[in-house]
Amino acid sequence: MAADATGALGWQDVAALARARLAARIWPPGAIIPPEAELAREFGVSRSTVNRALRALAEEGWLDRRRKAGTRVAERPVHRATLAIPLMRDEVEAAGHRYGYRLLDREVTATPGLLALQLGMRGVPRVLRLEALHLADGRPWAHEERWISPETAPGVFEADFAAQSANEWLVTHVPCSSVEVSVSAERATGRVAAMLECEDGEAILVVERITRQEGRGVTLLRLSHAPGHRIRSTPG
Amino acid sequence: MAADATGALGWQDVAALARARLAARIWPPGAIIPPEAELAREFGVSRSTVNRALRALAEEGWLDRRRKAGTRVAERPVHRATLAIPLMRDEVEAAGHRYGYRLLDREVTATPGLLALQLGMRGVPRVLRLEALHLADGRPWAHEERWISPETAPGVFEADFAAQSANEWLVTHVPCSSVEVSVSAERATGRVAAMLECEDGEAILVVERITRQEGRGVTLLRLSHAPGHRIRSTPG
DNA sequence: TAGTGGTCTAGACCACGAT
DNA sequence: TCGTGGTCTAGACCACTAC
Structure with missing residues (x-):
């Protein structure tokens, strides 16, 4: 990495040079930049190095x-922010509180049609539905409603969710691949508010998450956070 | 890519094989997996190929x-979701509406202390404050309050924000690097509700964004979305 | 000190897709 | 058709860090 003692450039250096040209509009939006081979000659590195650098910029949306x-300079670099999805316990403890958990309800139920659709489940007649409360220093932090498919999470009907939150059980028992997140603001009502x-009527942040394993749905989660909650993107 | 006609494996194939071993707990959480050289021998590829595959898995948080x-298998793969940050115009049009924009207020003001802190500005005495409304099919979509630093966005005092939203002006005039996002739920009040x-009291989704250029603050934005708005992560 | 991942190189073949 | 990026290889050197 970086220029080593010999003065040769590494891919990060090449990426930085390219970034500078983008910022200075030497390579303006919409323009075609020189091919890898040419840049390799210009910078005195191999094409692989240029490739790695430009690939990184492309992943960031610049190219x-x-x-x-x-290689074309993106007209409008679509910025992205990444959200970390930690365990509720980690989130609460990172905020400086003592974590608590309470299972409110557990039932095996016929698979709701909409759920089957969202999770892409076919021929899974029954699912586990859980309702739980996450606490910070004994005070409500978030209310959780969750459905888990026994197809992708075998053994879920036998797990003891009074002792361990579904989140933690899943992490240790089911390898998941992708997460889909949806965030909205709603007014607290009835049971959740209680x-x-x-x-009643407080504005609360509601997060819905669908977790999949190789495209097959594992769990759908609906988290209603206590008023004042804030979601921040990770600086990375 | 993919196994070509010769039956050789590409880095994506190696990544898939590794993913399978992780999913099957052949490489359980916390375990050390074999070194690159050994895997290269086993899979019949070069070490570079194994490196590229494992690097990809590491970036995803698995290793x-x-x-x-x-290389150690992560104890708890911290999942991440990515949020795209499109232009408001693109967002509205992608939702199938006609985009509209109205500038509500514009003023050059003394830099608020908190703002200077958040944007990491030093010695920038005045900033531009804008208030605007984004419309979808003529109906309110989001209310925007924004501060822009003339230091990182030179010429911002002369731009005509009645004709063009700050978002679009910035995209074409200031190359930005990183975005920080914070989401919360609040109750609509007073001017914003109007x-x-x-x-009054409706739950609305409030998004705050800080955009930087090489670490120096460019703009702070506070977006209050109309009730019912939803933010979704990008499937990628 | 020695083992491991990080990176660079020079060369090669191939897939895509603009023309 | 054929230029461009995508990828693989074999070998090499180096930086980091557990021991």
Whole structure:
């Protein structure tokens, strides 16, 4: 990495040089930049090194690369932010609180149609539905409603979710691959408001997550956070 | 890519094989997996190919790699979701609506202390403050309050934000590097509720974004979305 | 000190896709 | 058709760090 003692450039250096040209509009939006081979000659590195650097910039959204068409500067770099999805316990403890967990309800139920659709489940007649409360220093932190498919999470009907949250059980028992997140603001009502010990009508942050394993749905989660909760993107 | 006609494996194939071993707990959490050279021999590929595959898995959070220590399977793969941050216009049009924009207020003001802190600005006495409304089919979509630093966005005092939203002006005039996002739920009140044409007390989704260029703050944005708005992670 | 991952190179073949 | 990026290889050197 970095220029080593010999003065040769590494891929990070090449990426930095390219970034500078983008920032200075030497390579303006929409323009085609020189091919890898040419840049390799110019920078005095091998094509692989240029490739690695430009690939990194492309992953960040700055460049649009296509065979034969060449590398084009993105018209509008679509920025991205990444959300970390930690265990509830880690989140609470990272905020400086003592974590607590309470199972409110557990039932094996016929698979709701909408759920089957969202999780892409076919021929899974019954699912496990859980309702639980996450606590921080004994005070409500988030209310959780969750459905788990026994197909992708075998043994879920036998697990003891009074002792361990579904989140933690799943992490240690089911290898998941992708997560889909949806965030909205809603007004607290009825049971959820009561469990969160907040007034009816409070604005609360609701997070829905669908977790999949190789495209097959594992669990759908609906988290209603206590008022004032904030989700932050990770600086990375 | 993929196994070609010769039956040789590509890095994606190696990554898939590794993923399978992780899923099957052949490489259980916490375990050290064989070194690159050994896997290269086993799979019949070069070490570079194994490196590329394992590097990809490490970036996804499945593996923890350290020189000399070797490659360890992450105890709890911290999942991540990525949020795309499109132009408001693109977001509205992608939802199938006609985009509209209205500048509500514009003023050059003394830099608020908290803002200077958040944007990491030093010695920037005045900033531009904008208030605007984004419309979808003529109806309120989101209310925007924004501060822009003239230091990182030169010429911002002269730009015509009645004709073009700050978002679009910035994209074409200031190359930005990183975005920090914070999401919360609040109750609509006063001016914002009026502009969004919703009842006082409605739950609305509030997004705050700080955009930086090489670590120096460019703009802070506070977006109050109309009730019912939803933020979704990108499937990637 | 020695083992491991990080990276670079030079060369090669191939897939895609603009023309 | 044929230029461009995508990828693989074999070998090499180096940085880091557990021992």
